[in-house]
Amino acid sequence: MMWDRLVEEAPRFFTYWNLRFFVEAALTTLALSVTGSVFGALVGFVLAVTRMTRGGVLLPVRILAIVVTEFFRRVPFLVTLMLVFFVSQMSGNEWPLFAIAAMSVFLIAAAYLAEIIRSGLLSVHHNQWDAAAAMNFSLGQTIFHVILPQAWRIILPPAFGFFVLFIKDTALASQIGVTELTFAGKVLNNRGFSATLSFGTVLLFYFLLSYPLSLIGARLEARLAATRNRQS
Amino acid sequence: MNYTLQYGQVLPYLGYFAGGALLSLQIAFLSFCGGLVIGTGFASVTAFGPRPLRVLVKVYVTAFTNTPQLVQIYFLYFALPDAGILLSSYQAVLIGMTLNAGAYLTEIQRAGFLSRRQTEMEAAEVLGFSRWQQIRYVILPHIAKVLFPPLANQYILMTLGTSMAAVFGVEELTGRAFNVNAETFRSVEIFSLVAVFYVVITFAATLALALIGRLAFRARMRIL
Numbered sequence: 001m002m003w004d005r006l007v008e009e010a011p012r013f014f015t016y017w018n019l020r021f022f023v024e025a026a027l028t029t030l031a032l033s034v035t036g037s038v039f040g041a042l043v044g045f046v047l048a049v050t051r052m053t054r055g056g057v058l059l060p061v062r063i064l065a066i067v068v069t070e071f072f073r074r075v076p077f078l079v080t081l082m083l084v085f086f087v088s089q090m091s092g093n094e095w096p097l098f099a100i101a102a103m104s105v106f107l108i109a110a111a112y113l114a115e116i117i118r119s120g121l122l123s124v125h126h127n128q129w130d131a132a133a134a135m136n137f138s139l140g141q142t143i144f145h146v147i148l149p150q151a152w153r154i155i156l157p158p159a160f161g162f163f164v165l166f167i168k169d170t171a172l173a174s175q176i177g178v179t180e181l182t183f184a185g186k187v188l189n190n191r192g193f194s195a196t197l198s199f200g201t202v203l204l205f206y207f208l209l210s211y212p213l214s215l216i217g218a219r220l221e222a223r224l225a226a227t228r229n230r231q232s
Numbered sequence: 233m234n235y236t237l238q239y240g241q242v243l244p245y246l247g248y249f250a251g252g253a254l255l256s257l258q259i260a261f262l263s264f265c266g267g268l269v270i271g272t273g274f275a276s277v278t279a280f281g282p283r284p285l286r287v288l289v290k291v292y293v294t295a296f297t298n299t300p301q302l303v304q305i306y307f308l309y310f311a312l313p314d315a316g317i318l319l320s321s322y323q324a325v326l327i328g329m330t331l332n333a334g335a336y337l338t339e340i341q342r343a344g345f346l347s348r349r350q351t352e353m354e355a356a357e358v359l360g361f362s363r364w365q366q367i368r369y370v371i372l373p374h375i376a377k378v379l380f381p382p383l384a385n386q387y388i389l390m391t392l393g394t395s396m397a398a399v400f401g402v403e404e405l406t407g408r409a410f411n412v413n414a415e416t417f418r419s420v421e422i423f424s425l426v427a428v429f430y431v432v433i434t435f436a437a438t439l440a441l442a443l444i445g446r447l448a449f450r451a452r453m454r455i456l
Contacts, residue, residue, distance in 0.1 A: 002315050066456065074388075074434040075427040076395030078406055083427060086419035090235045171300035175399060182303055195310035203299045203307060210298040 006196060013197045018188065025184035026205050028098070032173060032180060033166045035102045040109025041159070047114035049143060052121060065114075072111035077169045080104045085176050101173035101180075105166055112162050120155035121147055157221035164213045168206065181205050235420075242421045245412050252408035253429050259404060260391040263326055267333025267390075268383075274334065275341035289338065296335035302396050304328050309400055321400035333390055340386060344379035373449070380451040384441040388434050395430075405429055 050058075050065040072080065081104040088095045095103075124147050132142040174183035185202035189195050274289045281289075296304070305328035308319060319327065348371055356370045398406035409426040413419050438455060445451035 005314075070435075070456070071427070071431060074392070074431040076392040076406065076430060078395045078398065079409070079423055079427050079430060082409075083420070083423045086423060090420050092235075168300035171302040172396065172399075174302075182300070182306070185303070185306070189310065194314055195307070196314045199303060199307045199311050202303050206299045206303060207295070211294065214298060 002196075006194065009194055009197060013188075013193050013201075021188075022181070022184055022201060022205055025179055025181045026209060028178065029167060029170050029180040029206075030209060032098070032102055032105055032170045032178070033163065036105025036109045036170075037113075037163045037166055039106045041113050043106070043110040044113030045117055047110060048117035048121060049139070051114075051118060052143070053139060069111045069114045072107050073115065077104065077108055078172050078175065080107055081172060081176060097173075097176055097178045100176060101170065101178045104173075105170060108169070109162070109166055113159055116158050116162065117151075117155055120151040123154050124150045153224040157217060157224060160213075160217040160220055164210055164217060167210055167213070171206075237421055238418055239421050239425070241416055241418050242412070242425055245408075245422075248408055248412070249405060249426060249429055252403060252405035253433055255402070255404040256391065256394045256397075256406075257433060259326060259329065259394045259397060259402075260387065263329035263333050263394075264387050264390055266326075266330035267337045270330070270334030271337025271341050274338040275345055278338070278342050279345040293335045293338050296332055297339065301328060301332045301393060302399065304332060305396070305400065321397075321402050325394075325397040325400055325402055329390065329393065332393075333386070336386055337383070340382045341379060344375050344382075347378050348374055376449045377451050380445045380449045381453050384438070384445060384453065387441065388437060391434055391437060392430065 047065045047069055050061055051069075053062060075083075081101065084100050084104045084107070088100055121143070128146055128150070129142065132146045137146065170180055171182040173180055174186060177183065179187075181202050185198045188201075189198040274292070277285050277289050305324055308328050309321065309324040312319060352370055352374065353366065356366045361369065394404055395406040397404050398410055401407065403411065405426055409422050413422050416422070442453040442455050445453050
């Protein structure tokens with residue numbers, strides 16, 4: 001009976017305009033995660049390197065980096081989103097909703113990627129750090145010429161995995177009204193289409209975005225792990 | 233920026249928030265346990281089971297890890313009534329989180345099961361261990377040590393994930409934040425306070441899990 005209703009409803013649901021609405025919403029979802037992750041990776045790198053510094057002068061900066069990383073890793077995305085939303089209202093200049101959502105993705109991406117990058121930097125054997133220090137390399141030279149060329153293989157697979165996770169996290173941006181995939185499903189549901197078709201299609205679109213990327217991630221992991229084993 | 237933060241108006245709700253935090257922890261714990269049961273069963277199937285079952289588990293894991301938990305719960309909550317199944321918001325959240333956790337925990341445990349080394353088994357056999365002794369003294373300690381840190385990590389992520397229950401009207405920590413927000417309109421104060429609540433409960437969980445892992449399984453975990 002339910003199946004008959006779905007079959008009857010499907011032609012009205014899968015129209016050109018509805019599908020186009022979904023595709024545009026999927027692009028918004030993708031744009032949100034890419035913007036957040038790219039800036040998050042840059043700032044995450046800075047946070048990770050900050051925590052590798054030594055010496056008393058930089059201690060406050062180091063503590064700040066730890067507090068920022070730990071805070072945004074331990075606050076749910078929904079709460080971060082609401083905080084950014086209300087802080088932007090409090091400051092008087094209301095940002096566009098997309099900017100608020102992208103900012104939230106950026107904050108959690110920076111925190112999570114900082115941890116991944118730091119684990120990657122720490123995974124390089126300490127002899128390498130000592131050798132660089134013995135050759136009087138500065139921290140920047142050590143990281144760019146010695147550590148990163150060895151660490152990026154370890155950093156890239158989990159970082160890519162988190163990028164795929166952020167795509168799914170952006171579903172919560174529908175709560176503040178960004179027209180991404182989940183919101184598109186809600187709009188069509190409110191317009192009278194059945195929840196099965198609306199949210200079923202949303203699930204399908206997320207799968208189409210996420211599955212190819214997770215396959216690439218799995219291949220990346222296998223290849224980089226293989227080259228690492230061959231070298232050692 | 234002419235807004236003065238008024239934390240004084242939010243402080244009376246501290247107890248109310250603490251109650252919400254308990255409900256968050258409860259949802260996380262229940263769905264983690266459910267997910268652990270599913271994950272252990274399905275991971276054993278992928279490691280030792282027949283091929284058709286392995287394919288089914290693979291389909292389940294792929295479907296659930298490649299779609300957002302929020303939309304999965306939306307589907308349970310709004311689409312299942314089309315098929316005549318009505319769930320309360322709490323049930324929908326709990327079932328959705330359990331199924332989602334089951335998929336991730338299957339993935340994690342499969343990796344753990346595969347990490348058992350053939351040489352260790354052979355060594356145990358040479359020493360004359362019985363089958364049960366092999367499981368008890370060689371396989372389980374090894375798997376537990378390897379699996380404990382990623383499982384603990386997943387538990388923390390799931391504690392954060394419970395906040396989406398608020399979307400469906402469950403009054404856990406984030407849900408209560410929305411309630412108080414509707415009463416007082418002290419939005420920034422409320423959500424920053426709730427954020428600190430989440431930092432405290434997840435940090436406490438990390439410390440406790442690291443301690444258990446160290447004492448029970450000799451698993452080394454980084455806290456900061």
